[in-house]
Amino acid sequence: MKFKLLLVLFTITTLFANAAQVDTVMVVSSSMNKIIPTVVITPDNYSAENKNYPVVYVLHGAGGTYANWITRVPELKTYADTYNMIIVCPDGGLTSWYFDSPVDDSMKYETYISKELVHVIDSKYKTIVDKSGRAITGLSMGGHGAFYLAFKHQDIWGAAGSMSGGLDLRPFPNNWDLNKRLGDYADHKENWEENSVINMVYKLKKDSLKLIFDCGISDFFYDANKRLHEKLLERNIPHDYIERPGNHNWEYWSNSIKYQLLFFNEYFRSVATP
Template identity: 70%
Template structure:
């Protein structure tokens, strides 16, 4: 009886404490551009503390209304994936509805500068990373999908690959949603801000296959039309990319599935 109890207890302890070998770290970064400290969740792969070699980094952005803990709490397997692909995964806090750009109407919202400069520098300083674009990628869901493409398109010297899952790749059809008018101004008065900061209008920044791209969207998603139009636009420009559309809606069931395909893509990019 004692042996059986001991074995049972051991299984329980392993399940609770050994299910994830990866480590979670909260990195607080002081943003000089916004004058505040921002929390970011960092997933370190198994054995990180005991190994001296450097790691590639994937920046994984949350959607509107979320925060830096979303991916770990909603898709717990993300910790396993950090181990499987032996990469560092960084989940920034995008202030719920920053849309990851530097707002032209609100100087307190400068998340393009924060993520692509201040955070990247802080991560490379603290962790054992490979600090170059060939070992750095960015992706995200919904608002984060728009943000990942937006930041990667504008900062190709920082990121070598980018992805988007159910991304809001054209924000212009949604002038009353997700605090966009607070970030860009009223559409009727500040149309130029909307045109300049919607990612589908930034395709002109891409040159051939300089930036490796993957994006996907469920056919029942309200962002499906924008994703399909982005695909067509990239095809017209002969920009290589991986595009996937499949049954699905705008929810965590879809994103938990989508992230697996994207991680395979980024792992292949890092290894190339």
């Protein structure tokens, strides 16, 4: 009986010893003068291996927090192990939309994510300090944010994804505090036009970013995703686009993230130094 108990304890210890590490890192944002929490998942062999790792930044949606992804999709730990990558889940505020607001100086999440957070992650962890070792994706508001940040900062991210992304903000002038971030549509139309991802395709060079995005056909953002797909086709911008049955919910996103991380892993492998 004693031997069996020791065996069970050894098995449990082994499982934990070979599991991804989940940390909460407090990051100082000078641009917003506050401290922002971030979940960082490192693979199981992170401490043992003398190497640098690719990083995938995964953004939450409106009304969410940095803890959403690891709480709702704990399989992220397994994916970090499987693909030998670091996964970073930042906090983007309840309704920041991940840009620097043109009407509210206290909301500078573009600066925070693309400059301050990336610098901290690269300083604190063993990362590949180059766009070839960075990807970014997210759901809903975070899907918009991932494409927005990657389209504007193609020197920082080499690949980007979006899941059920709000890729055209203009049809929603009274939703998710968008009028607080951009001003009323009637008075600040240019803000809405300039900060909608669907209007930022002109920023893309043919091979500057590896792109993947998907949306459920029952999702209220489906139309915008399909229109972005068509726009990318018109401009001959390579991308992976997937539409499938699904709604705007965690059942959809927990399935979607599996395919996106596989896509990013293939990207990292394709650009890795032999």
